[in-house]
Amino acid sequence: MTVPSFSQLLLSLERNWPMASEAVARGNIKMLKSFLGPAYRGFLLQSFKGADKSIMTANHQVLYDWNYLRQYPAMSKLYEAAKSGQWAADDGTINWSQSFDPLNTHTPIVPDIYCPASILPIWTKQSGLERATQRRAMLSWILSQILHGEQGALYGAAQVLQAVPWFDGKLFGATQVVDEARHIEVFHRYLDEKLGRRYEINENLYVLSEALVADSRWDVKFLGMQIMIEGFGLGAFTMIRSFTADPLLRDILKYIVADEARHVSYGVLALQRFYETELNEKERAEREDLAFEISLLLQRRFLMHDLYEEYYGNYFNLKEWNKFAMDSELMRFFRRAMFRLLIPNLKRLGLFTERIRPRYAEIGIVNYETGPQMSEMTNEEIMAVPV
Numbered sequence: 001m002t003v004p005s006f007s008q009l010l011l012s013l014e015r016n017w018p019m020a021s022e023a024v025a026r027g028n029i030k031m032l033k034s035f036l037g038p039a040y041r042g043f044l045l046q047s048f049k050g051a052d053k054s055i056m057t058a059n060h061q062v063l064y065d066w067n068y069l070r071q072y073p074a075m076s077k078l079y080e081a082a083k084s085g086q087w088a089a090d091d092g093t094i095n096w097s098q099s100f101d102p103l104n105t106h107t108p109i110v111p112d113i114y115c116p117a118s119i120l121p122i123w124t125k126q127s128g129l130e131r132a133t134q135r136r137a138m139l140s141w142i143l144s145q146i147l148h149g150e151q152g153a154l155y156g157a158a159q160v161l162q163a164v165p166w167f168d169g170k171l172f173g174a175t176q177v178v179d180e181a182r183h184i185e186v187f188h189r190y191l192d193e194k195l196g197r198r199y200e201i202n203e204n205l206y207v208l209s210e211a212l213v214a215d216s217r218w219d220v221k222f223l224g225m226q227i228m229i230e231g232f233g234l235g236a237f238t239m240i241r242s243f244t245a246d247p248l249l250r251d252i253l254k255y256i257v258a259d260e261a262r263h264v265s266y267g268v269l270a271l272q273r274f275y276e277t278e279l280n281e282k283e284r285a286e287r288e289d290l291a292f293e294i295s296l297l298l299q300r301r302f303l304m305h306d307l308y309e310e311y312y313g314n315y316f317n318l319k320e321w322n323k324f325a326m327d328s329e330l331m332r333f334f335r336r337a338m339f340r341l342l343i344p345n346l347k348r349l350g351l352f353t354e355r356i357r358p359r360y361a362e363i364g365i366v367n368y369e370t371g372p373q374m375s376e377m378t379n380e381e382i383m384a385v386p387v
């Protein structure tokens with residue numbers, strides 16, 4: 001690993017210290033401790049930058065079940081649905097021959113309003129091709145984060161099925177592993193063949209991914225991966241599907257969302273039973289805090305620094321850019337799409353009580369708690385959720 005220079009460390013601190021200091025101010029030292037190793041490697045050393053691979057250490061236990069009893073009917077039903085819902089990236093389900101030029105200047109691949117810089121005077125001074133290049137870059141950046149999240153979901157699903165205490169859950173988990181492999185194949189192919197550009201993982205997603213790989217508690221992996229990161233993915237899918245002009249991308253997202261909806265249902269089923277029967281109040285409150293901290297990471301920290309460096313470093317300092325990106329139409333849309341689906345699930349798991357509610361209110365994401373419960377929705381209903 002290359003040792004970062006002092007100036008690199010300072011830049012990294014400037015970017016990420018607000019997240020850490022906010023957690024300290026809330027007294028959430030415990031959460032910070034579990035994130036410390038990943039945060040040090042991710043935020044400060046930036047150990048993943050330019051790397052071909054990252055090695056993370058897992059600490060969970062594997063539960064063998066010698067009874068093979070199928071005692072969780074709802075999960076068994078989900079397993080049957082997963083078996084019959086399988087498809088392949090290249091079996092004709094997706095029509096890859098649909099062509100759409102991502103640099104099309106007449107029909108933008110994503111509307112200008114969702115490009116953060118479109119409200120700046122410099123936007124109109126740029127050529128049609130320059131604007132199209134930035135639209136493509138923005139979409140590539142979001143889809144790259146989704147691709148990296150899918151890789152995390154692959155490992156998360158593989159770990160969780162080893163630890164989960166129900167045999168039906170282990171069987172379902174195997175189908176999720178296959179699903180996530182397919183998602184990686186599809187997103188990678190789209191980025192590679194259609195957009196021709198891939199970005200590195202965002203620091204926050206890296207830290208979260210490593211923290212979840214390393215956490216020894218299977219339910220925490222489940223909460224982080226199946227509920228929070230899957231919710232993040234679904235939010236992004238519904239958002240992109242609603243605004244992209246590329247019919248191929250809309251198609252891809254339609255089939256992937258059907259898979260992801262099963263994964264979230266699996267997370268809700270498993271955690272609901274576990275939290276109701278196995279956790280004491282202190283342990284439950286700990287999970288509630290953790291869900292809030294992850295919400296904060298997902299809400300505040302996807303500020304597209306790669307795009308800032310590539311296109312806007314001359315126009316803003318980093319602090320100005322952070323505020324600008326945070327308030328952009330894209331991020332507003334994304335936050336609505338994500339939390340509209342996420343909060344009702346947290347409520348259902350008992351992780352959105354009166355104790356934590358004021359903290360969500362403080363960051364402005366309390367309005368979604370009466371929304372529909374994603375785990376009970378059909379694919380079409382998820383896509384139709386107004387955002």
Ligand SMILES: [Fe+2]
Nearest residue numbers: 150153180183
């Ligand atoms: Fe996935």
Ligand SMILES: [Fe+2]
Nearest residue numbers: 153230260263
């Ligand atoms: Fe998934």
